[in-house]
Amino acid sequence: MASNISGKLKSLCKNLGENCKPTYVVMAIATVKGICRPTFTMMDKHEDYETKKYTAIREGLTEVIAIPVYWGLGELSGKCAKFLPEELQKQGKKNAMFLGVCVAALLIIPGLCSATIKPIMDKFFPTKKDEKKVDKNLDVTSSAPQLQSVAVVSDLKLNINQKPTLQTFFSRPQSGMRVGGV
Amino acid sequence: MNILGRMLTSSSLTNVTQNTNSQVVVETTLKAIGRPGFILIDNDIDHDTKRYAATKEFLYQATCLAVYALLIVPLFKNGAFKLAQKMFDSADVGKFKSNKQYGHYLKLCETTPKNRTLTLDKEIKGTANSQGTRTVVSEKYDQTILDELKKEKPNQFPVLKGAVELGNIIGSVFGLAIFAPQVSHAFIHPAMKFLGLEDENGNKKSSVKTLDKTV
Numbered sequence: 242m243a244s245n246i247s248g249k250l251k252s253l254c255k256n257l258g259e260n261c262k263p264t265y266v267v268m269a270i271a272t273v274k275g276i277c278r279p280t281f282t283m284m285d286k287h288e289d290y291e292t293k294k295y296t297a298i299r300e301g302l303t304e305v306i307a308i309p310v311y312w313g314l315g316e317l318s319g320k321c322a323k324f325l326p327e328e329l330q331k332q333g334k335k336n337a338m339f340l341g342v343c344v345a346a347l348l349i350i351p352g353l354c355s356a357t358i359k360p361i362m363d364k365f366f367p368t369k370k371d372e373k374k375v376d377k378n379l380d381v382t383s384s385a386p387q388l389q390s391v392a393v394v395s396d397l398k399l400n401i402n403q404k405p406t407l408q409t410f411f412s413r414p415q416s417g418m419r420v421g422g423v
Numbered sequence: 424m425n426i427l428g429r430m431l432t433s434s435s436l437t438n439v440t441q442n443t444n445s446q447v448v449v450e451t452t453l454k455a456i457g458r459p460g461f462i463l464i465d466n467d468i469d470h471d472t473k474r475y476a477a478t479k480e481f482l483y484q485a486t487c488l489a490v491y492a493l494l495i496v497p498l499f500k501n502g503a504f505k506l507a508q509k510m511f512d513s514a515d516v517g518k519f520k521s522n523k524q525y526g527h528y529l530k531l532c533e534t535t536p537k538n539r540t541l542t543l544d545k546e547i548k549g550t551a552n553s554q555g556t557r558t559v560v561s562e563k564y565d566q567t568i569l570d571e572l573k574k575e576k577p578n579q580f581p582v583l584k585g586a587v588e589l590g591n592i593i594g595s596v597f598g599l600a601i602f603a604p605q606v607s608h609a610f611i612h613p614a615m616k617f618l619g620l621e622d623e624n625g626n627k628k629s630s631v632k633t634l635d636k637t638v
Binding site: 247250251254256257258259261265266269270273274277278281321322324325332333335336337338339340342343346347348350351354355359 | 427428430431432433436437439440441443446447449450453454456457458460461462465467507510511515579580581582583584585586588589591592595596599600601604605608
């Protein structure tokens, strides 16, 4: 049994040593990330269930998109090596595959995720898009109604050096606290 | 050969491609640039959310990179080399003293037999000893390995190469998919608070000032 496992491991190592493509490692990482990241997210006790589910599906979808893109673009760019001289084709193929993986990581996968994940998530969670979140906070800077400034016109003319007459008390505001009791 | 041909066969690119660690480091660096970049140019998200999500994604990828380079590479690469030497026959894995020596041997295999001998006789290791003599690299090699280097096409010990690659792949998967997210989870929130993008409760900070309606 042990020798059987050792034999299989030896054969695996030999194959990997003779032909290790740059796509293998990135695909292996993406596969395990696609399983582990959503699992870790679902294990988070501080988040509510719906948010966890939404984040986990989003993370899983990112890796689901990444795996075929890495493989496809790696193999496709490997074909470019056909234009090289025959003695350089083997070396050139690996390098071309690696460049394909780099382009996928830098541009294609983030771009595809930005373009496709949102519509997919809207389909999975239609309420997320439709429901309007009731915000208990009022935006006081950007959403506040712009009131026109009102010019306060008062025809109240007080002369403190004159003895108050009856007219003085009638013309003053009839609300609010008054000082002096009158 | 055209520019594309020269680029595809360049020795510096070949050095990166032959090493899984370099591949993973390059790929993670590109992810750390690409993913936050695409978040920032997304027009469907508001400015604060974009800034928050892009910084979080960048910090996550940067943590992954640091954890991978500092911990996973030395542990798994050398571990796989030692394990392969214990598990497999010396005819399959050769008599190398270290993984570094095997890497040096693989580089020599790519050159012509004459250049290999010249390189081995010229290259010296470390500093001079008390008698003023210096160790030549070839003295550190086993005789069977030196005999192998004299051949036109030396044995590259694919089983050992594959074992090291397998160790790298397992290390990369463990490091980037299991270990680094746990480390980044502990590191990201204090970093976001330090940058002023999160409040004390771990919630996203907004630049728009709000007033509680219910109070």
